[in-house]
Amino acid sequence: MKSMNLADCNMDFSGIAVASSWNQLKERRVECQTHLQPLRLTLSISEWMTLVNHMHDLLTTKALDICEKEMKEAGYGPPPVPYSFIVFGSAGRMESTLWSDQDNGLIISDLFNEHKEQYFERFTKRLCDQLAYLGYDKCLGKVMCSEPLWRKSLKEWGATISEWQRDMGWEPIRYLIIAADMRHIAGDQRLAEAFKDLFYRGFKEVPELQYAILRNTVRHKATLNLLGQVVTERFGEHAGGFDIKYGVYIPLVNFVRFMALQLDVKETTTKNRLEKLISLDSNNMLLESCQKAFDMAIQLRVSTPVTVSDGLLISSNYISEQELKKKPIMLELRESLGVVRRTHRALQRLLRFAERRKT
Template identity: 55%
Template sequence: MEMADWNEDKSYLSIVTAGSPQELKARRTACQKVLLEQLNVIPIEEWMSRVNDMHDRIAGTAVNICEAQMKEAGYGPPPCAYSFIVFGSAGRQEATMWSDQDNGLIVEGEPDGLKKSYFEAFGVMLSNLLEEVGYEKCDGKVMCSESLWRKTLPEWKQQLEGWMNQLEWEPIRYLIIASDMRHVAGSIALSKEWREAFHAGFVNNMKLSTAVLRNTVRHKATLNLLGQVLTERFGDYAGGFDVKYGVYIPLVNIVRHLSLLHGVWDSSTLKRLEHLAELGKYEHLEEIRRAFLTALRMRVNTPFTVQDGLLSSSDYIAENDLKNKQFMSALRESLLLVRRLHKALQRQLRSAERRQS
């Protein structure tokens, strides 16, 4: 199926006409079926793009259904403009078929009682609606139902500034989550102004870049001293390998750090790599790109279960797959690159901390 055909696919197009959470879930399930048939048939970048187009359409439709439900519940229409935004893998356009919720709201203007009561109810209702459609609630509570991720634009600006000034582990972790923000529905102008405020805080701010780097170099060991892949020793996934936190997240983190350092606004890892390549400052970017695509491919091919039409996976590569020599060779090559980059970043961090002490 070519791109043009995908844009005309009935299951994909029908998402936006769903009028209830039940209808929306049914259309998501139908669309996923088509996408699963295309997995490993088309290039991984193209497949991920289609999966994330589906998620965006579902989110946009969920926002419309939620507005209608708010009217039915007696809240009336939204009291002002707002923007529905996503973070995490959705923000990077790298969400899998089983990704959970990572989202927030930007509300126009100064805070007041009406906005507070409307958007508090809206955020809770929207998060519940998305759960009904098949997006599990985020364990870390990065959702529009939480006041930390649902604010007016002035409140958001104040919060971002606070995180940037504290430079401690937790506020920097929030800032890193925020850096993957992407606009999905509502007022694009609000999202644009939010982004401008976010990136302005990084300009010529080496202390902030160093703090982000400090969070970035936290990483669990995936190879032993002999360069052999370390698999899980105990528990449900004994013998398996955690591809999400072993390869995918470390590469995402490294590329994000370099992007924030150089004022790259894009949230997608592949687009960030394109912009970094244009700077001509870094070797290994093509190697990182290849390793990243390998990590994506491995991640979407981890064993999954289907329940009520929805997919879930642990993000662990099964022990049997690790017995495949070609597969193991590609994994090991990616992990060796991650280890090299990681050591280089640790050296950078030590030298930055010496300069700043």
């Protein structure tokens, strides 16, 4: 298939840039996702996801513009110092679906201004509220720039990252894993680059971090039984179904991220991480299997049933029991889960080796 561009797929995002209100911006999102849905049948999954995440980036950038304008109109003036709006999670990896929630943060310049803390506290609360209105649900884990933990000056971020890297407890390591997927969206990109430098410097200075990251990554919910059969949900509204996000997609993301951190690969997307890892170890058959399984996982994830609420899409990320009865889907799922099982065993071996070295 030839390389994709916006003209080839008749996808026009220009309406986002000219939206002047939250209502208009929400309308643009609904229009864009309506045009994007049928394109999934004609584009490769990689090309389609690129379009979807390009849309999200444009919507978020415009949301920041509108928010700045409203702050000015409310008497708070323009941003008192430069800032970088950053995203984590699937947005950071450019793997957001049409129904992803918020995972974001803010890096504020260290330039002195006595009003900057008050300004950005108000700004980020307004922003996260309006992003929720646009269809980006607030993060249940509160990984949002409206939370002080994820809204800091560059100097404060440096101290926080160093503290997480020294502590190496379960929660600080979880925060580091989240930070590993950081991606700049808008504002002063130099702040995001400085953040990355601080992040990766710690991995050189504290070698034990690899073990701590591995310990957090190796957790895994059984998805295949001893007979190689898919383990489905036993109870609740999704009984008989399968959670594609946490059963296949997230375990693959976690494995690839760990391998990238271990080999100092600074790519953010899972696709780019895999390509770089394979270039470093071309004989690693497991990494090549991960490439195919990851594409399958994304394809299955965006194919899960959706409902529409106020024009916006909602998905449980579950493949229904009825869909699992379709032979092609079950074959793809079992193949992907076989790769997930292999990655989990590889991580377990690395963990046992690391524990023996410690003793």
